[in-house]
Amino acid sequence: MTHVMKxxxxxxxxxxxxxxxxxxxxxxxxxxxxxxxxxxRGDTQRGFINMGGIAVDKDRNPLxxxxxxxxxxxxxxxxxxxxxxxxxxxxxTADVFLTNYLPSVRQKNKFDVxxxxxxxxxIIYTRGSAYGDKGDExxxxxxxxxxxxxxxxxxxxxxxxxxxxxLSQGMMAFGDSIGGMTIAGGISGALFHRERTxxxxxxxxxxxxxxxxxxxxxxxxxxxxxxxxRNSMPxxxxxxxxxxMGNFRTSDxxxxxxxxxxxxxxxxxxxxxxxxxxxxxxxxxxDVHKLIENAGAASDLIVKxxxxxxxxxxxxxxxxxxxxWAPIQSLQxxxxxxxxxxxxxLVELESADGKPFKVVRGPVQFxxxxxxxxxxxxxxxHTESFLMELGLEWDRIESLKAxxxxx
Amino acid sequence: xxxxxxxxxxxCDTEVMVIRGGDVVVECGGSPLVEERPAVRGxxxxxxxxxxxxxxxxxDAAGTVELLCVKPGQGSLSIGGxxxxxxxxxxxxxxx
Numbered sequence: 079m080t081h082v083m084k085x086x087x088x089x090x091x092x093x094x095x096x097x098x099x100x101x102x103x104x105x106x107x108x109x110x111x112x113x114x115x116x117x118x119r120g121d122t123q124r125g126f127i128n129m130g131g132i133a134v135d136k137d138r139n140p141l142x143x144x145x146x147x148x149x150x151x152x153x154x155x156x157x158x159x160x161x162x163x164x165x166x167x168x169x170x171t172a173d174v175f176l177t178n179y180l181p182s183v184r185q186k187n188k189f190d191v192x193x194x195x196x197x198x199x200x201i202i203y204t205r206g207s208a209y210g211d212k213g214d215e216x217x218x219x220x221x222x223x224x225x226x227x228x229x230x231x232x233x234x235x236x237x238x239x240x241x242x243x244x245l246s247q248g249m250m251a252f253g254d255s256i257g258g259m260t261i262a263g264g265i266s267g268a269l270f271h272r273e274r275t276x277x278x279x280x281x282x283x284x285x286x287x288x289x290x291x292x293x294x295x296x297x298x299x300x301x302x303x304x305x306x307x308r309n310s311m312p313x314x315x316x317x318x319x320x321x322x323m324g325n326f327r328t329s330d331x332x333x334x335x336x337x338x339x340x341x342x343x344x345x346x347x348x349x350x351x352x353x354x355x356x357x358x359x360x361x362x363x364x365d366v367h368k369l370i371e372n373a374g375a376a377s378d379l380i381v382k383x384x385x386x387x388x389x390x391x392x393x394x395x396x397x398x399x400x401x402x403w404a405p406i407q408s409l410q411x412x413x414x415x416x417x418x419x420x421x422x423x424l425v426e427l428e429s430a431d432g433k434p435f436k437v438v439r440g441p442v443q444f445x446x447x448x449x450x451x452x453x454x455x456x457x458x459x460h461t462e463s464f465l466m467e468l469g470l471e472w473d474r475i476e477s478l479k480a481x482x483x484x485x
Numbered sequence: 486x487x488x489x490x491x492x493x494x495x496x497c498d499t500e501v502m503v504i505r506g507g508d509v510v511v512e513c514g515g516s517p518l519v520e521e522r523p524a525v526r527g528x529x530x531x532x533x534x535x536x537x538x539x540x541x542x543x544x545d546a547a548g549t550v551e552l553l554c555v556k557p558g559q560g561s562l563s564i565g566g567x568x569x570x571x572x573x574x575x576x577x578x579x580x581x
Contacts (some may be wrong), residue, residue, distance in 0.1 A: 118575060125576030139540070153574075250581070277530035429539055432557055456540035462489065462504055462553070472489045 080444045081108020086269065089172040090114065090149070091123040091156065091165070093188060095251040096222065097178035097206035097287060098145040099258025103440045104265065105148030107448055112464065113146060113170060117485035120457030121146075130250055137430045138209040139454075141388030143437055145258065146454035147427060152465070153458030153485055156187045160483035165189060166197045167468065173272075174265055178206040182217050186315070191280055200278040202268040206261055210284040222285050226253025230289030235296065238311045254267065257288040259440060292299065314381050321369065321376035322348060322401060332389025334396065336380075341366050342374060344401035351399040352383040422448035429453050486511065492518040496527045499537045500557030505551035507543075509521065511569070513537070514560020533568070535561040543569040 090101040098113070099120070105111040123141045126134050134141070173317040176192050177184065177472060184190035191203045191368045191455060205211050208220025209229075220229075227233045227247040237244040241480075247253065261283045268279050290297060297447040300306040312385050314327035322338035322345070323376060338344050345366070357379050363373040369376060393405045405411075412418055422439060429435035430453060439449040463485050465475055478484045486506030488499060492515035493500050501518065510517050515530025524555070530534065537554045543562045544551045551572065564568040 115574070120574030122577050122579055124574060125579045126581075127578060128580040130581060170581045430538055432539070457576075459540040459553070463502065466489060476488070 079108075079447045079450050081450075083109035083445060084109070087112065087172045088174040088176055088265075089165075089168055090176040092176055092206070092345060094123050095145045095254035097176055097204075097255045098123075099251070100204070100206065100261035100265065101176055101253050102145045102147055102258055103262035104444075105445075106440050106451055107262075107394065107442075109174075112172070112460075113149045113151045114154050114156065114165065114168075115151055115457050117155050117458055117461070117482075120151075120153070124457060127444040138423045138433075138435055140455045141251065143427075143429070143435060144415055147437055148451040149455055150464055151455035151458055153461045155483055156189060158481060158483045160478055162193075162311070163190050164478060164483055166193070169194050169198050169201060171275075171468070173269065174196065174202045174204060176204045176261075176265075176388070178373060180207075180217050181211070191202065191261035192207040195278075195481060200272060200276065202265060202272065202278045203264060204261060204268075204280060204281045205283075206257065207282065207284045209286050211282045217323075222251065222253030222257070223247050224283035226257065226289045230286055230293065231297075232289050232293055234292065234308065235306075236309050238309050240311050249344065253285055253288060256292065257283060257285050259442075260288050260291075262440075268413070276418040298315040311385060314378065314385065316373055316377035319370055319373055321373045321380055324377070325406065326381060326384040328387060328389040329385055329393055330388040332392075334392050335387075335406055336401070337403065339399040341369060341401070345369060347400045351396055352380055353386075354379055354383050425449045425451060427451055427453050435484055461485075467483075486518075490520075491497070492520060492521045492552075494558050494560050495519045495523055496529045497560040499554065499560055499562075500538055500556035501543075501552040501562070502535075502555050504542065504553050505549065507549050509545075509550060509564055510549060511552065512563050512566075512580075513558070515563070516560075519539030529560045532560045533563055537561060542572040544572045545569055545572055560561075 083104050088101055088104050088109050088111040090098065090111055092098050092113045101111045102114065111172050117428050126139065126141050128134060129141055154164055158167055194201055194203060199436050208225040209215045209218055233244045242443045264281050264283060268281050272278050296306045312325065314325065316322060316324040322341050324336060326336065328334060345363065348355040349355055363369045364375050425439050426434050426436050435453065460476055486503045488503050489505060490503050492503060495516040496514035499513050515533045516527050536559050537557050539554055539557045541554050542551055545551060545564055550564065
């Protein structure tokens, strides 16, 4: 497998999902990622008793495997001077420093940018935060449920005004996973810059900035026109201006999404697939401008047509349609989606209990090659073996243990 | 047992790294751990067949011995017939 990050060492002092997910992506790409955890407690995410209300098996924890596969775990208490000295020794050997601890914690435990740069001036210092490293709230923490979904305007936009209140994010680590990939992309750019100029940069990604980028088209529209849209309540039918855009209910309650944003050349083929070829010759729909003018009439015809047959019929029948469409699938449906599997989107590894465990690969694939990776480490699994690899004698390891810097 | 060294089970696939160890004999699957596994493996004692798990640390009650499992196997670890216990991180309780 091509490892574009081969030879790159990432020192990760982070927990939960957002920033560790960046480490996971870099590990997928071949980086040597050293995850520093508290020697007695480990990453707080290891303590999840439930995920989405569903009980978690601690040896098969999705919230640990998803953002930590392929890493090594070294337990260091960075609040102790001996722990900080050890962290600096590792930082000297690293290309990237990755953290999501708040500025106050980075200062108190002396692993802020000036402390790490003092031992390694060219290191790429990466901060993931809730709201950004500038401004009055740089010391305020958050999760994707708060920063990415709630405060960002995304939760509001996603929720139809007719509902009693806004929808919640509804998916664990949703904003975190997008944000983690974003950080990994930024680090790639930073490594490229360092390769060319020798300069290591500081890099910031916040959950809020991740959300605003995702919402950027709407925000730009709002600033330009003073208006933007919110999600609408579910209906069966096309949008007010384009009958080939919208969700259409099938006879058995399934849903087909049509998304022909630019219908030129697609209209006749679509009507034929819907089983209403005569509509293609209807003068009201003779060209795209007329179709837009008479969107309601066309939508009514399509609602009736799609509503006359079951989901599975449309799922198969529309495969030959030229225009853009999709069956509305569940995550369960996706795990058996042949196209997703043909693109290696699921990866099997062996979990700590020796049994198979599947994780989702990151969205980037190099050279068409399936990802090969290993399970997430146990907390502090690699403390001694990594420190020996770093060149520490066992006497030093013993003295670090005696000081409580490692356990 | 010298810290930093690796030992193997004589009766199963288990391999451990000695993290803390003194002048004691640790058994796996009922037989003493060895540096080189014999060509013919002995049988696992049924009372010590709970298995070892990769990445897990095993300690005795006195805290004088700590072994890190680097390769799992069918046997389980003991000293003088007393099973070693798992040493695990105690993360803060969390839920959603």
